[in-house]
Amino acid sequence: MADLTGWLLDLYEDERGGVVLWLIGDDGGRYRLRQDFPVTFYAAGESARLNVLWAWLRRQPLKPRLAKDQRRDLFQPDLLTVLGIELQHAARQPQLFHEITQRFPDLDYYDADLAISLRHAARYGTFPLARCYARADEGGLIQELRVLDSPWDLDPSKAPLRALALRPDCDPAHADPRALIASHDGHEYRFSLEDERPLLVNLCALLTRLDPDLLLTYNGDTWLLPRLLDLAQKHNLPLPLNRDPGRGVMHKKEGSYFSYGQIIYRGQQILLYGRCHIDCRNAMMWQDYDLEGALETARITALPIQTAARVSPGTGISSMQITTALRNDILVPWRKQQAEQPKTAADLIRFDQGGLVYQPVTGLHFDVGMIDFISMYPSIMVRSNISPETPFPDRLGSSDYPPGLVPLTLGPLLEKRVALKQRALSLPGWDPRRRMDKARSEAHKWLLVTCFGYLGYKNARFGRIEAHEAVTTWGREALLRAKEVAEELGFNVLHMYVDGLWVKKDGCRQPQDFQPLLEEVVARTSLPVALDGVYRWVAFLPSRVDERLPVPNHYFGVFQDSSVKARGIDLRRRDSAPFVADTQREMLRCLARAETPDALHGQVSAALDILRGHLRDLHAGRVPLESLLVGKKLSKELAGYRVPSPGARAALQLLAAGKPTRPGQRIRLLFTRGDPGVHAWNLPSAPDPATLDFDYYEDLMLRAAATLLQPFGVAEEDLRVHVRDDLGEQLELPVHAWKRQRQRTESSPNLFKKDAVCAPAEGR
Amino acid sequence: MGRTLPSITQEFMQEQEAFARFRRALRRADQLALDDLFASARQHLSAAAYAAHALPMETFLLSMLLEQHKEVMHLRCELDELRGEPHG
Numbered sequence: 006m007a008d009l010t011g012w013l014l015d016l017y018e019d020e021r022g023g024v025v026l027w028l029i030g031d032d033g034g035r036y037r038l039r040q041d042f043p044v045t046f047y048a049a050g051e052s053a054r055l056n057v058l059w060a061w062l063r064r065q066p067l068k069p070r071l072a073k074d075q076r077r078d079l080f081q082p083d084l085l086t087v088l089g090i091e092l093q094h095a096a097r098q099p100q101l102f103h104e105i106t107q108r109f110p111d112l113d114y115y116d117a118d119l120a121i122s123l124r125h126a127a128r129y130g131t132f133p134l135a136r137c138y139a140r141a142d143e144g145g146l147i148q149e150l151r152v153l154d155s156p157w158d159l160d161p162s163k164a165p166l167r168a169l170a171l172r173p174d175c176d177p178a179h180a181d182p183r184a185l186i187a188s189h190d191g192h193e194y195r196f197s198l199e200d201e202r203p204l205l206v207n208l209c210a211l212l213t214r215l216d217p218d219l220l221l222t223y224n225g226d227t228w229l230l231p232r233l234l235d236l237a238q239k240h241n242l243p244l245p246l247n248r249d250p251g252r253g254v255m256h257k258k259e260g261s262y263f264s265y266g267q268i269i270y271r272g273q274q275i276l277l278y279g280r281c282h283i284d285c286r287n288a289m290m291w292q293d294y295d296l297e298g299a300l301e302t303a304r305i306t307a308l309p310i311q312t313a314a315r316v317s318p319g320t321g322i323s324s325m326q327i328t329t330a331l332r333n334d335i336l337v338p339w340r341k342q343q344a345e346q347p348k349t350a351a352d353l354i355r356f357d358q359g360g361l362v363y364q365p366v367t368g369l370h371f372d373v374g375m376i377d378f379i380s381m382y383p384s385i386m387v388r389s390n391i392s393p394e395t396p397f398p399d400r401l402g403s404s405d406y407p408p409g410l411v412p413l414t415l416g417p418l419l420e421k422r423v424a425l426k427q428r429a430l431s432l433p434g435w436d437p438r439r440r441m442d443k444a445r446s447e448a449h450k451w452l453l454v455t456c457f458g459y460l461g462y463k464n465a466r467f468g469r470i471e472a473h474e475a476v477t478t479w480g481r482e483a484l485l486r487a488k489e490v491a492e493e494l495g496f497n498v499l500h501m502y503v504d505g506l507w508v509k510k511d512g513c514r515q516p517q518d519f520q521p522l523l524e525e526v527v528a529r530t531s532l533p534v535a536l537d538g539v540y541r542w543v544a545f546l547p548s549r550v551d552e553r554l555p556v557p558n559h560y561f562g563v564f565q566d567s568s569v570k571a572r573g574i575d576l577r578r579r580d581s582a583p584f585v586a587d588t589q590r591e592m593l594r595c596l597a598r599a600e601t602p603d604a605l606h607g608q609v610s611a612a613l614d615i616l617r618g619h620l621r622d623l624h625a626g627r628v629p630l631e632s633l634l635v636g637k638k639l640s641k642e643l644a645g646y647r648v649p650s651p652g653a654r655a656a657l658q659l660l661a662a663g664k665p666t667r668p669g670q671r672i673r674l675l676f677t678r679g680d681p682g683v684h685a686w687n688l689p690s691a692p693d694p695a696t697l698d699f700d701y702y703e704d705l706m707l708r709a710a711a712t713l714l715q716p717f718g719v720a721e722e723d724l725r726v727h728v729r730d731d732l733g734e735q736l737e738l739p740v741h742a743w744k745r746q747r748q749r750t751e752s753s754p755n756l757f758k759k760d761a762v763c764a765p766a767e768g769r
Numbered sequence: 770m771g772r773t774l775p776s777i778t779q780e781f782m783q784e785q786e787a788f789a790r791f792r793r794a795l796r797r798a799d800q801l802a803l804d805d806l807f808a809s810a811r812q813h814l815s816a817a818a819y820a821a822h823a824l825p826m827e828t829f830l831l832s833m834l835l836e837q838h839k840e841v842m843h844l845r846c847e848l849d850e851l852r853g854e855p856h857g
Contacts, residue, residue, distance in 0.1 A: 355821045553808040
């Protein structure tokens with residue numbers, strides 16, 4: 006007998022039956038334990054057919070335990086009679102289930118395709134990196150397992166994870182790497198990729214000696230690990246990537262899929278047993294999360310670490326719902342049966358809407374308060390109890406019914422997110438927990454955001470479009486109530502966007518000036534709100550195509566603490582060249598330095614100097630090629646383009662060079678003169694700097710600069726003339742227009758003064 | 770994406786498109802004025818979406834009227850100011 010306390014690292018089906026658990030012991034040991042873990046799934050349908058299934062199952066060699074039972078389907082009013090099929094051997098369940106569906110396609114199935122980690126989480130409360138107590142016999146078979154903490158703890162005890170990072174010395178899509186760089190704890194080793202045997206022998210020794218828990222790679226899924234595995238096979242040498250010696254490496258195929266209006270590419274995946282492989286290139290949204298976020302996602306979704314790092318937040322939230330369902334004895338449908346309820350055309354028109362998005366009052370505004378509903382949609386779901394099985398709520402903030410599946414799942418997550426946000430406000434700037442909390446809170450945000458989307462997704466197991474529409478209906482209601490409160494209190498509502506509004510009122514400059522408004526909004530909506538900040542100034546931009554038209558999500562501004570916020574402009578766009586984005590960012594920071602409206606004039610001139618300096622660097626060839634790279638996404642197969650976009654042309658070049666690309670992949674390219682106008686960065690031949698289309702890059706920079714300066718009355722055409730005519734000289738700017746506009750806005754109590762109502766940006 | 774009905778912007782574009790022949794036959798100056806009218810209706814697309822009227826063109830026409838009326842009131846104010854009369 007052995008007593009162990011430690012952290013749960015990995016959990017998977019044992020090929021010999023039951024499950025394998027890897028524990029990081031308090032003594033530093035890594036323990037492979039086994040546990041009996043029978044799994045149950047259910048079939049429902051006509052009782053005659055269930056009897057036939059029963060008789061068939063009795064003849065199967067796996068000898069499942071069979072029982073008739075009454076269980077709850079979320080979408081049905083009465084309990085459902087089901088045939089429960091319990092298997093001792095979890096690893097064999099998928100095969101048996103497959104055979105059953107082939108023979109009995111007419112039956113409905115429940116709990117049939119669930120990840121083992123979710124079943125275990127529902128039964129024992131386990132999750133990755135949970136503190137556990139385990140009592141096991143001499144053979145490592147667990148007799149007792151207890152989980153000692155919860156995924157909702159704000160400061161979980163930190164597991165002493167050992168990590169080994171592996172990366173090629175350059176991007177394999179761009180050029181052939183020559184070396185493999187291995188690093189851990191500040192030590193770095195460099196192995197030549199050409200000397201194959203020594204590479205394998207050294208890597209094997211390193212893996213054995215260090216025995217890492219995490220293998221962090223760059224391009225590990227798509228290039229590095231497949232290549233290393235091929236080499237190991239070729240030389241017939243061992244490569245202990247897995248910690249579990251009895252298992253092979255698991256491969257998952259690549260694919261492209263459609264999500265939120267975008268085509269997304271995901272490369273092949275390589276998953277390990279007893280050790281977690283995270284490919285920082287392939288992990289979804291890696292930039293946003295980093296490791297802390299991935300571990301947090303694993304903890305709260307109960308998905309294995311290496312799975313959690315790769316799945317979309319949608320799969321994450323759906324896993325959480327499955328665990329909630331299992332814990333509450335609710336059946337998890339294998340394939341959803343419910344179709345949308347019939348409704349009248351009037352109802353359809355009324356409810357088939359998203360969030361409320363306003364047309365902002367374009368132009369420059371001073372002393373603007375930005376008010377945000379905190380996690381608006383999840384808050385509405387939890388407080389108004391919106392779930393597929395609960396009735397359409399008749400009010401905001403409370404419900405007469407017991408909490409549904411979705412509020413039960415989201416409640417603790419929302420609470421944790423709010424608690425972390427509140428703590429972030431109280432922690433001093435140097436506290437290391439700040440960065441960690443931020444990464445974790447970011448992971449929560451994505452889960453919460455997609456939970457709303459999943460309510461409306463027809464294939465989601467617990468989705469129902471009416472529930473999704475109920476959320477947006479009450480979201481619109483809350484925002485309109487906030488607008489009404491603001492106007493009653495004498496504020497001018499400049500803009501509203503789904504869950505936030507921008508307001509201003511003469512004399513309101515400090516955060517406390519907005520406090521009465523916040524309190525009244527909370528009172529009328531029973532939803533939490535926060536003052537995101539007070540803008541010293543903010544500019545809402547009109548459409549590039551027609552400047553009479555405002556666009557909802559293109560704006561930039563400076564808060565009172567000098568921090569900058571921008572949306573929809575070049576520096577935020579993922580397809581901007583870094584040099585163009587940097588120029589715009591630097592210019593915006595320069596404008597942000599003006600503390601008073603009067604100081605802005607000087608800063609506009611200074612921002613122009615920055616632009617001129619960068620243009621000179623561009624034409625003098627002082628800008629590194631990497632900074633001029635533009636990343637374009639292929640939105641469809643190449644054959645689908647009638648007129649190939651720059652991205653498609655670059656993809657054609659790559660195809661000719663034997664490097665095919667898939668829809669959803671981002672292709673990096675340089676703009677060049679003449680045909681075809683682009684040079685794909687990952688072509689084997691290096692680009693000739695002399696062929697770069699500097700005029701086009703200058704165009705991009707002028708456009709980016711004009712976006713910033715336009716609210717100050719500097720038109721794009723003027724900018725072109727000025728910058729071209731006297732590179733380097735100070736010039737008088739036509740900035741009077743915005744000054745005039747400002748004076749009029751500030752001195753106009755009359756509602757029907759034009760600029761108080763819709764203020765068309767003037768002077769252009 | 771995932772919607773049963775066209776968005777309010779799509780509906781607006783369709784309605785505007787429906788008047789393409791009418792616009793084509795107008796004089797150039799009148800075409801520009803008509804474009805202005807349509808642009809002014811777009812200021813209130815979100816309100817039109819929220820209204821969820823079965824015949825959105827009515828809401829668009831009302832939006833044009835609204836902007837027209839604001840313009841009239843604005844000009845009336847300016848006129849009062851020029852005449853030196855106080856305005857309310």
